[in-house]
Amino acid sequence: MERDFGGEAENELQRARQLESIAALSGGIAHDYNNLLTVIIGNVSLIQSYVDPQDMVYKLLNEINEAALVAKSLTQKLITFSRGGAPLKETSDLAALVRSVAQFSLSGSNIKCQFDIADDLWLADVDKTQISQAVHNLVMNAREAMAEGGVITIAAGNVQNIDGTDDSIAGRWVRLSIIDRGHGIAPENMDKIFNPYFSTKQRGNQKGTGLGLSISHSIIRKHDGKVTIDSLPGAGTTVTLFLPASTKTLPANSAAKPRKASTPVPGCGRILVMDDDEMIINMAARILVRLGYETAFALNGSEAIALYEEALETDQPFDAVVLDLTVRGGMGGEEAIQHLLKIDPQVKVIVSSGYSDSPVMQDYKHYGFSAAAGKPYSLIELSQALDRVLNPSTAN
Secondary structure: OEEEOOOOHHHHHHHHHHHHHHHHHHHHHHHHHHHHHHHHHHHHHHHHOOOOOOOHHHHHHHHHHHHHHHHHHHHHHHHHHOOOOOOOOEEEOHHHHHHHHHHHHHOOOOEEEEEEEOOOOOOEEEOHHHHHHHHHHHHHHHHHOOOOOEEEEEEEEEEEEOOOOOOOOEEEEEEEEEEEOOOOOOHHHOOOOOOOOOOOOOOOOOOOOOOHHHHHHHHHHHOOOEEEEEEEOOOEEEEEEEEEEOOOOOOOOOOOOOOOOOOOOOOOOEEEEEOOOHHHHHHHHHHHHHHOOEEEEEOOHHHHHHHHHHHHHOOOOOOEEEEEOOOOOOOOHHHHHHHHHHHOOOOOEEEEEOOOOOHHHHOHHHHOOOEEEEOOOOHHHHHHHHHHHHOOOOOO
8 A cells, every 4th residue: 555645735735734733843843852961961971070980979970961961862863853953964874874874773683674776876966964864764664563673675766757746846855764664553543654753563662653754754754755655565565766856976084083082172261151050050060160161151142142242351251262153032043152252253262052954053163153052061071172162273
């Protein structure tokens, strides 16, 4: 039984409105949740800096941190699903990406992956993080549908049009199919499977949230793609993604990035931090003092600008500024950086946000920032960001 979730206009419009409404709610929840995780992960890393790594307390803190990182992953899924998840596209080799994601998703399982990928598969302009998330979700669904084990087939090829849909579109498309041999989807559930939070699986830590298919569907739509489903109860399911092929060539490989240090980098100087969450401000204050910095804080961009200007006038300038990108009911980092650059063209500013796929976070230099620190961040990560800004000739 084949269904096209980009088909009938009225149904698609209704689904789009529902997704938009829930996406807005999810984005707000994810933002608040991410701030809480920033406080948890930041304080855990701070406590660990005072504890012997061989101590049981240190190991227990590691377990808390690992749980928080799982929660961080879920938060990022919600952010991707929300309005803040617009794709940042780059020309990519989908064959390599899909192989890597599938092998990772199935590692440690009783399922093998069989690949049927065209040697001349066209490139596509995609947000690699988002497409990886979409493929991972679909492979995990296939894995969970085959609890007894077996083989999942991942096929990819080039097509000139999307067949079998009400609005078949001619053009260059990359077709990617994830084929399982699981229990299939009941006919009465076919119209619901892409609805947010709908799930036929048992609720649990890593599965049954009902977000996986919704997120994948949202990601592909944002890439101007299409999704089709072909499922037969008791025989398995095929989910097929269609993505517009690129007309560009693959960019030259960039140099490998150096590995991050695993220890905090101490420093000195005056740091101004702007964030609208007082718990984050308190956590950041303790971390910065632990690293050796003097600190001052603001709750919005306007306060940060006033404090920075006052510091210059009193010959006690700040060596660096950390700005929260999003401030509810006040000036955020993107606007504040423009004012700071007018006051001091040499200002060194780090942008901080949980929206890791935001254009500002991805291309921070274009917006006037010197570095980016994604939330939630640890003591080590914040220390590295500050070191890169304050000591660019020696920082990795």
